[in-house]
Amino acid sequence: MKRFGTFASVIALTAMMSAGAHATSIKIAYDADPVSLDPFEQLSGGTLQLSHMVFDPLVRWTQDLEFEPRLATSWEQTDELTTVFKLREGVTFHSGNPMTAKDVVWSFERLKASDDFKGIFADFESMTAIDDYTVELKTAKPFPLVLHTATYIFPMDSVFYTGTDENGNDKGAIVKHGDSFASRNMSGTGPYIVTEREQGVKVEFDRFDGYWDTASPGNVDEITLTPIKEDPTRVAALLSGDVDFIAPVPPTDLDRVDADDSVDLITLAGTRIITFQMNQSRNPALADPKVRMAIDYAVNNAGIVDRIMKGFGTVGAQASPAGYLGHNPELTPRFDVEKAKALMAEAGYADGFSLTMMAPNNRYVNDDKIAQAVASMLAQINITVDLKTMPKAQYWPTFDERAADMMMIGWHADTEDSANFHQFLSACFDADTGNGQYNSGGYCNPEADALMVAANSETDPAKRGELLVELETILYNEAAFIPLHWQNLSWGARKGVDAGPIVNALNFPYFGDLVVSE
Amino acid sequence: MFAYLVKRLFQAAAVMFVISLISFAIQDNLGDPLRELVGQSVSEETRDELRDELGLNDPFLVQYGRFLGNAVRGDLGTSYFFKEPALTVILKKLPATLELVAGATIIIIGLSIPLGVYTAIKPNSIMSRLIMGISIVGISVPVFLTAIGMIFLFSVELRWLPSFGRGDTVDVIGYWSTNFLTLDGWQHILLPSVALASIMLPLFIRLIRSEMMETLQSEYVRYAYAKGIAPRRIWFVHALKNTLLPVITVGGVQIGTMVAYTILTETVFQWPGMGFMFLEAVNRVDTPLIVAYLIVVGFIFVVTNTIVDLIYGLVNPTVKLSRMGA
Numbered sequence: 001m002k003r004f005g006t007f008a009s010v011i012a013l014t015a016m017m018s019a020g021a022h023a024t025s026i027k028i029a030y031d032a033d034p035v036s037l038d039p040f041e042q043l044s045g046g047t048l049q050l051s052h053m054v055f056d057p058l059v060r061w062t063q064d065l066e067f068e069p070r071l072a073t074s075w076e077q078t079d080e081l082t083t084v085f086k087l088r089e090g091v092t093f094h095s096g097n098p099m100t101a102k103d104v105v106w107s108f109e110r111l112k113a114s115d116d117f118k119g120i121f122a123d124f125e126s127m128t129a130i131d132d133y134t135v136e137l138k139t140a141k142p143f144p145l146v147l148h149t150a151t152y153i154f155p156m157d158s159v160f161y162t163g164t165d166e167n168g169n170d171k172g173a174i175v176k177h178g179d180s181f182a183s184r185n186m187s188g189t190g191p192y193i194v195t196e197r198e199q200g201v202k203v204e205f206d207r208f209d210g211y212w213d214t215a216s217p218g219n220v221d222e223i224t225l226t227p228i229k230e231d232p233t234r235v236a237a238l239l240s241g242d243v244d245f246i247a248p249v250p251p252t253d254l255d256r257v258d259a260d261d262s263v264d265l266i267t268l269a270g271t272r273i274i275t276f277q278m279n280q281s282r283n284p285a286l287a288d289p290k291v292r293m294a295i296d297y298a299v300n301n302a303g304i305v306d307r308i309m310k311g312f313g314t315v316g317a318q319a320s321p322a323g324y325l326g327h328n329p330e331l332t333p334r335f336d337v338e339k340a341k342a343l344m345a346e347a348g349y350a351d352g353f354s355l356t357m358m359a360p361n362n363r364y365v366n367d368d369k370i371a372q373a374v375a376s377m378l379a380q381i382n383i384t385v386d387l388k389t390m391p392k393a394q395y396w397p398t399f400d401e402r403a404a405d406m407m408m409i410g411w412h413a414d415t416e417d418s419a420n421f422h423q424f425l426s427a428c429f430d431a432d433t434g435n436g437q438y439n440s441g442g443y444c445n446p447e448a449d450a451l452m453v454a455a456n457s458e459t460d461p462a463k464r465g466e467l468l469v470e471l472e473t474i475l476y477n478e479a480a481f482i483p484l485h486w487q488n489l490s491w492g493a494r495k496g497v498d499a500g501p502i503v504n505a506l507n508f509p510y511f512g513d514l515v516v517s518e
Numbered sequence: 519m520f521a522y523l524v525k526r527l528f529q530a531a532a533v534m535f536v537i538s539l540i541s542f543a544i545q546d547n548l549g550d551p552l553r554e555l556v557g558q559s560v561s562e563e564t565r566d567e568l569r570d571e572l573g574l575n576d577p578f579l580v581q582y583g584r585f586l587g588n589a590v591r592g593d594l595g596t597s598y599f600f601k602e603p604a605l606t607v608i609l610k611k612l613p614a615t616l617e618l619v620a621g622a623t624i625i626i627i628g629l630s631i632p633l634g635v636y637t638a639i640k641p642n643s644i645m646s647r648l649i650m651g652i653s654i655v656g657i658s659v660p661v662f663l664t665a666i667g668m669i670f671l672f673s674v675e676l677r678w679l680p681s682f683g684r685g686d687t688v689d690v691i692g693y694w695s696t697n698f699l700t701l702d703g704w705q706h707i708l709l710p711s712v713a714l715a716s717i718m719l720p721l722f723i724r725l726i727r728s729e730m731m732e733t734l735q736s737e738y739v740r741y742a743y744a745k746g747i748a749p750r751r752i753w754f755v756h757a758l759k760n761t762l763l764p765v766i767t768v769g770g771v772q773i774g775t776m777v778a779y780t781i782l783t784e785t786v787f788q789w790p791g792m793g794f795m796f797l798e799a800v801n802r803v804d805t806p807l808i809v810a811y812l813i814v815v816g817f818i819f820v821v822t823n824t825i826v827d828l829i830y831g832l833v834n835p836t837v838k839l840s841r842m843g844a
Binding site: 035036042043044115116119120176177178179180183198199200201226227228229230232233236237239240241242362391392393394395396397400411414424431434437438 | 547549558602786
């Protein structure tokens with residue numbers, strides 16, 4: 001076997017030499033691969049990771065959650081409803097077509113028509129091309145999240161995607177189920193071109209010769225992306241040198257990856273909050289703020305992060321992570337079992353009560369273990385928990401039915417903004433606006449909703465921050481939900497793959513800027 | 519023979535019909551496929567429109583009738599994830615799984631016959647006791663544990679063999695690309711094959727051993743000894759042939775079962791076969807693919823059982839297929 005290995009490396013070496021001394025290639029392994037090559041078909045982490053490799057947004061997030069110009073070089077708000085973007089000149093698509101305002105407007109219209117993205121773009125009324133390199137964006141009302149939303153505008157090659165394919169279907173059509181031109185073909189402005197793709201097995205990328213960002217330090221010519229679903233196998237692939245970069249590193253293997261001299265472990269605080277919601281209409285006890293508060297006091301979030309998450313999370317007391325406008329640093333996690341018991345007695349439940357709890361078992365990191373821990377913590381204050389965990393595929397329909405008294409949900413704000421948490425998780429349910437779509441607790445406070453509405457048309461960040469902080473404080477004081485922690489993000493990279501600078505809390509590494517030194 | 523095959527064909531059709539009915543009936547309990555097709559913030563209303571478009575809101579019988587209508591024309595539906603006909607997806611993944619099963623079968627046959635015969639001839643030697651002891655351990659350790667253990671030993675610690683995937687494959691014909699024509703391919707298939715073989719190998723060693731011990735006690739073997747035939751010839755020609763009859767029967771069924779075990783092995787090794795594909799399909803609630811997989815696997819079972827019966831007839835001339843067909 002040893003001789004086999006030597007032989008193989010000789011072959012590999014010869015192959016590398018014949019391919020040219022300068023070609024740098026890396027292999028990366030994620031836990032899943034993107035569903036489609038169409039950047040606007042599904043709003044998911046996998047799609048965005050791909051979009052940042054093959055396309056460029058108008059602006060993008062930096063590691064410090066600031067905006068960085070990409071295909072838009074500058075922007076200016078001309079009145080409270082209008083923002084004008086100046087576009088980068090001399091950018092070409094992979095097809096060779098030049099990128100102009102026409103492509104940006106075309107892509108914007110396509111986003112507004114996409115089932116997955118139209119929610120984010122709901123407040124955007126129109127986009128018009130002023131000249132070849134200027135577009136004007138109009139919102140329906142004063143809108144504070146123009147730039148947040150512009151991070152989703154990845155201009156597509158309108159010439160390439162216009163017309164009909166060999167089956168006579170529109171090349172630009174967004175097809176959820178079945179085949180479409182855009183789900184198989186790509187032409188973007190990004191640093192990489194997809195050269196080969198076998199879904200669920202691998203995607204191969206080559207660096208685009210005509211990439212506009214010549215200032216980028218990135219030096220990787222070829223990338224092979226392989227999904228490796230099983231955590232131990234993904235870690236083994238990194239440790240054995242079969243791949244150069246993996247994400248995520250499972251909590252159980254953090255120490256192992258960290259201790260290994262041949263690889264680097266990179267972690268960042270994430271923005272996905274894990275919470276429990278308490279259903280006030282199913283279980284009348286939970287309608288009493290004192291009982292909800294008692295539950296919050298009984299749950300040891302810090303203990304969960306320490307023991308179950310192995311430190312791989314940031315203990316939370318609110319939905320907004322640090323860095324978001326609504327984050328209130330004064331809110332601290334509540335944990336005091338004696339106080340919890342006193343509150344239960346005050347509410348008239350000294351002898352406790354029983355409730356049902358449900359959680360997924362393959363959606364969030366250690367989700368079922370967290371639920372079991374919370375159930376046993378509640379037993380200390382005489383709450384008997386009937387816990388049921390299930391795979392996410394069955395969990396979500398159950399969640400939609402609001403089938404248990406306490407249900408787990410994790411949330412990442414697509415807009416990277418505090419108001420989004422409240423809108424989906426704790427606002428009064430409203431089928432027309434979609435508010436409270438994931439509010440299984442039925443918490444409803446018109447005062448809180450009014451703050452969200454005011455914040456969403458306040459364009460001054462300072463004033464807006466005040467409103468959102470007030471909103472978080474109300475939710476905290478009424479124990480609207482039980483915040484647990486923000487899941488951390490983790491990447492493992494072989495030494496020499498300088499991945500630290502390209503990762504971010506949004507979990508889409510900017511591979512175009514990746515520097516590999518050997 | 520012909521009558522027998524026709525009868526088997528009808529049996530296969532009946533089996534697949536029942537499988538399709540059952541898998542269709544349970545698909546509502548697998549979860550909501552729309553959840554996997556759209557992002558988290560898409561409204562219930564939009565999801566319902568999509569559900570309508572996909573025909574998922576129709577009554578069960580309407581959906582099943584539509585499925586059967588398409589199925590007789592060879593269309594088992596379109597996979598939500600792969601966006602291709604489910605049957606095509608499975609046929610693309612099938613060669614990888616069959617090669618894995620073939621690799622494991624070679625290991626099982628190559629090891630179980632000599633080891634089984636040896637432990638039968640010398641039941642009290644230290645070597646025999648060691649083999650039987652290890653086989654007890656092998657049969658009780660779950661396959662994913664064996665697999666992960668091997669990955670960490672041979673890939674991470676020793677760095678002899680790759681940890682995942684198929685490596686360099688060579689296209690043969692159609693969707694079939696093979697691992698057996700490159701060194702890299704052999705290196706990639708070795709660990710998964712051993713992992714898959716580890717479940718069945720102890721069973722076969724024990725089966726051959728006990729059958730062999732029984733045969734060695736029989737009259738004709740004693741007569742052969744008395745006649746002065748070389749022991750080696752008695753063991754491997756006269757005794758082994760009769761030993762193999764029950765082994766083939768069990769073996770045929772077990773190869774079918776092995777297809778089921780590929781689900782675990784392929785998942786651990788990220789082997790791009792249909793076992794891994796099936797587990798992913800369940801996670802993604804890709805119902806057309808799930809139903810199609812179950813039907814194809816049902817078909818494989820029927821085919822292997824038929825082949826086993828045919829081989830049985832060849833090995834043992836007293837078995838008449840015409841009688842079995844009647």
